[in-house]
Amino acid sequence: MQFDAKALQSRLTGRKMGWLLHYRETVDSTNRFAMGLAREGAPEGTVVLADRQTAGMGRLNRAWQSPPGCNLYLSVILRPAVAPPEASRITLLTGVAVAEAIASICPAGVGIKWPNDVQIRGRKVCGILTEMATAGGSRAVIIGIGLNVNIKRENFNPGHRDTATSLWEETGREHSREDMAFLLCERLERWYETFLHAGFAPVREEWLARSDMAGKRVRVLFRGEVQEGVVEGIDRDGALLLADGQGDVRRITAGDATIMKE
Ligand code: BT5
Numbered sequence: 001m002q003f004d005a006k007a008l009q010s011r012l013t014g015r016k017m018g019w020l021l022h023y024r025e026t027v028d029s030t031n032r033f034a035m036g037l038a039r040e041g042a043p044e045g046t047v048v049l050a051d052r053q054t055a056g057m058g059r060l061n062r063a064w065q066s067p068p069g070c071n072l073y074l075s076v077i078l079r080p081a082v083a084p085p086e087a088s089r090i091t092l093l094t095g096v097a098v099a100e101a102i103a104s105i106c107p108a109g110v111g112i113k114w115p116n117d118v119q120i121r122g123r124k125v126c127g128i129l130t131e132m133a134t135a136g137g138s139r140a141v142i143i144g145i146g147l148n149v150n151i152k153r154e155n156f157n158p159g160h161r162d163t164a165t166s167l168w169e170e171t172g173r174e175h176s177r178e179d180m181a182f183l184l185c186e187r188l189e190r191w192y193e194t195f196l197h198a199g200f201a202p203v204r205e206e207w208l209a210r211s212d213m214a215g216k217r218v219r220v221l222f223r224g225e226v227q228e229g230v231v232e233g234i235d236r237d238g239a240l241l242l243a244d245g246q247g248d249v250r251r252i253t254a255g256d257a258t259i260m261k262e
Contacts, residue, residue: 001069001177003051008178017076017192018047018185026068028055031129031144034075038133038140044079049181056146058127059116065157070150071166072177076188077133078141080196087141088238088253091116091130093195093203094143097187098126099210102147104183106170111212114231114240114257119212122259123165124148145184149175200236208233213259218242222255 005023012018020043027033030048032055037046050073056064066073080086095112102118102125103110109121118126129144148166156164167175194202208214213231220227220240229242232249240252 003049004178005049008049008181011178011182012047012185015185015189016045017189018045018181020046022046022048023050024048025051027053029053029057029144030073030075031057031131031142034077034142034144035131035133038077038142039135041135041138042077042140044077044140046077047074047185048077049074057129057144059129064127064129064146065160066146067151067155070148070155070177072145072147072149072181072184074181074184075142075144076185078143078192079139080141080192087130087132088115089195089200089203090141090143091128092207092234092238093191093200094128094130094145094188096203096206096210097191098128098145098147098184100191100206101180101183101187102126102167103210105175106167109170110210112207112210113212113259114234115238115254120165120170122212124160124163125165125167125170143188147180147184149177149180200238204234204236204238213240213257217260217262218257219260220252220255220257222252227252227255228260 009021027050030050034048052068053066053073056066058064098118099112111119116128117124126147131142133140150168151166217230229244232241232243242250
């Protein structure tokens with residue numbers, strides 16, 4: 001079904017996230033598009049949304065499968081007065097907002113996986129890509145959210161057919177992408193405001209409550225190096241805390257985590 005950007009825009013009028021909406025049927029990547037806008041000075045709360053991406057990006061040059069007519073690909077421009085390390089906290093904050101939005105329509109099995117996935121029953125339904133944009137003296141954070149809404153299992157690339165899922169697959173019905181986009185903007189606004197006014201502590205608490213990982217044994221791969229341990233939580237910077245079983249707790253700031261089967 002065609003995306004009704006006008007209807008979404010009118011619902012977002014007057015809000016802090018999405019009050020300025022750039023909708024395109026096709027872009028290479030909404031993050032790249034938003035990056036260009038941010039460099040030209042686009043204000044906080046600007047949202048770029050596309051029906052389809054031809055070069056949707058994951059982390060580390062990985063691709064994000066972005067077919068037309070079924071999912072959400074959106075990027076939000078934020079201008080927090082914070083230093084670059086805040087980007088990882090903003091990724092976690094976004095995970096909380098997305099998990100909350102999804103849980104409202106799919107109550108069972110929704111969990112956040114550090115650092116940037118939201119899963120349902122252990123399958124990835126959403127990926128988050130946070131990037132920094134700098135131009136002149138000003139800085140912006142771009143949050144990219146890819147959410148699988150109505151894509152069917154057979155239409156996933158074979159490579160992630162068994163690791164990905166969609167709201168359709170989990171609930172057995174179509175969901176309005178406009179409603180989902182509205183809900184995401186609304187939840188994001190709420191958690192961003194909380195972060196600005198009360199700091200990271202409430203975000204961290206909610207993240208831990210919604211995480212799939214607390215107390216689980218995980219393996220984290222980063223640049224060819226493997227770290228294994230039991231998740232103790234996340235620290236005040238958003239780093240993952242892994243207990244190695246010998247009394248040491250390691251702080252992991254980046255990588256791909258796999259939750260080990262018990
Ligand atoms: C991510 O990277 O999960 C971040 C994805 C962010 C996508 C959004 S869409 C809007 C905005 N504009 C962009 O260009 N990007 C953002 P990473 O953790 O590196 O995971 C990438 C991996 O997820 C891939 O290597 C695949 O294995 C898997 N994957 C790709 N497409 C998928 C999909 N649609 N659903 C589930 N898994 C997928």
